[in-house]
Amino acid sequence: MKSLNEQLWQLCLNYRATHKVAGRNQSVSELYAIEKEYLNPIPRFRFDTSKTVYAKVDDFSIVRYEKNNYSVPTRYIRKEVTIKGYADEVFILYEGKPIATYQRSYGSGNTQYRLEHYIDLLERKSRAVFNAKPVRDNITKELLDWGKILPGGNKEMVKLLRLCLDYGEDKILSIKRSIPSHIIPTVDIVRSCLNEPLETPVIYLNQDIEVLETDLTKYDRKFGVVK
Known part of the structure; x- marks a missing residue:
């Protein structure tokens, strides 16, 4: 477009x-x-060409627009939002502030999920993490299979998803692939790889500091030291 x-x-x-x-x-x-x-001056505000509707977020944190569904952060469940549909984008706002943006879908019955919209809920209720549509629709099979062998089970999988959101799935998977095959790549190991050492700042001085040599002979005389 x-x-x-x-x-x-x-x-x-x-x-x-x-x-x-x-x-x-x-x-x-x-x-x-x-x-x-x-000619008269043009208006100082941009003409809104969107088709604007109001919708209530359902219990699955979804809103419907033009026969398709879009997710929003779970904190907006059961709240009314504004949806602005343009030719190729859909903007969702709450009290005038954007909370989600999507490429517009022109099919019918499609649902677009964003993992970041559900991560807070998953951290509180991790039991359904492997079957949740927002998870399965947004991560690779490699990451999903990895999560199933983590020692901590569902809770560790949610921690892994949080790392993917913070650092990107590609980076997390690259760390996993760098770990020897006989070691199970746990979340703690990944975190240790992400904690890169900080560079020690170097202070440069304009000139050398002169250090005066201390005369210790007076102490020798005081304590009777003979050389």
Whole structure:
């Protein structure tokens, strides 16, 4: 859509610069330069071209728009939100603040889940983590299979998902692949690999500090030290 809009924009510019209306000697651009002196200023706000509706978030943290479903963070369950649908995007807002953005789906009955919308709930109720649609629809089979062999079970899997959200699944999997095959890559091992040592700051001085040599002979004389 963005590429198509750019092509259309360029065609309009070329038309304005070269096209001449029948019966006129000037181009569209030249005529516009004359006409714009009589035009009123455009509004200071952007015209909203969206189709806006209001919907209540259901108990699964889902809202429905144009026959398709979109998830929002679970803290908005049973609250009313504003949904703005544009040609290729869907914006979901609560009290005027954006809480989720999606590529618009033009199918029917599709549901788009975001794992980050459910992670807080999973941290409190980890029992369903392996069967939850927001999990299965958003992670790779490799990560899912890894989670099933973690010593801590469901709770450790949720911790692993949190690391994926914080650092990216690709990075977490790359750490897992670097661990020797005879070692089960636990969450604690992954965390230790993520804790990179901090660089020690180096302080540069403009000039050397002069250190005066201490005369210790007076102490020798005081305590009767003979050399």
